[in-house]
Amino acid sequence: MPFAKSSLSIKLQNFPPANRDAVVTLTNPLTGQTLERKPFLDGTLLVRDLDPGQWQIAVKHPNVVGPLYTGVVTTLPVPLPTYVPVPIRPEDFLDTPIQDVPDADLGPVQQTVSAARTTASAVGGKAPGEAIRATDWNQLVSAVSDVATAVLELTSLVSPRGHDHPEIATKIDEVQGNLRRFIESFGNSVLELRRDIESQNLRRLAVKVLDAGGVVGADRDRILQRVDDLEVARQVSTVEYSTKLADAGTVLAAEVQNIAQAQGANAPVFLDNPDVKTMVGITQAFAASAGTLSADQELDTYRRTSLVQRTSKFGGI
Incomplete structure (x- = not known):
């Protein structure tokens, strides 16, 4: 026969950083033959002169305990290699740090409340029977309004007890x-x-x-x-x-x-x-x-x- 052997073209996909240290193991379950090959940095690997038939594929990486991929492929005695895409799951390599959530800036709230206190104090000290002028009343309303605004802002900046931390x-x-x-x-x-x-x-x-x-x-x-x-x-x-x-x-x-x-x-x-x-x-x-x-x-x-x-x-x- 003109083509007594077969070949495999393997392509690691989805996570290029894993290609550098990945190792592809091919095992023939009938003969027990085992081959270990390292792919190129682009994830491609061409293996020639294989016996036609079933081959077990296992892709391993030193940073992961188990195999990244296992499967079985059947090769044929034809001139063109059998193409095998191998998907690599990026989540197998995840180790992201906890998201850094910036601390709430309470300075503006403190300034607003301090200003409201000063404004309200200015209209205090009235004697019994002394008239409350319109300017005094408006000044007091303005101070109360500023305090209300500051409290509303505070509720959006500071979490209550039992709140959720989505980043954690x-x-x-x-x-x-x-x-x-x-x-x-x-x-x-x-x-x-x-x-x-x-x-x-x-x-x-x-x-x-x-x-x-x-x-x-x-x-x-x-x-x-x-x-x-x-x-x-x-x-x-x-x-x-x-x-x-x-x-x-x-x-x-x-x-x-x-x-x-x-x-x-x-x-x-x-x-x-x-x-x-x-x-x-x-x-x-x-x-x-x-x-x-x-x-x-x-x-x-x-x-x-x-x-x-x-x-x-x-x-x-």
């Missing part, structure tokens, strides 16, 4: 948003790590069980492929992953029983193998996890498998 409320909303995104990213990272640990532990157990049962060839590959499917799907949602986990648990539990039947008279010895017992308990726990809706429920499933295994899942530690 905006900053709190921003901090809460950053915290929510951090918790979500950190939680997803921990969940993906736990899935990876569980799938690797399941693979080690499966290999031991297959060795104990003398399973080779296509049957062995078929069983291990179930574990491979879980490893590839570790970044999907909890609902989708729990479905795959339950299906894998049901199938693998049945496979263990089929291997036991194939042992004939040695079936009781095979089923009494500690690795086989652990494998059966874990697959049954996985099969019972169907319908899991939250990360907490998924982690509860892994806690149950830890009770079944009673040993470390970190490669025999």
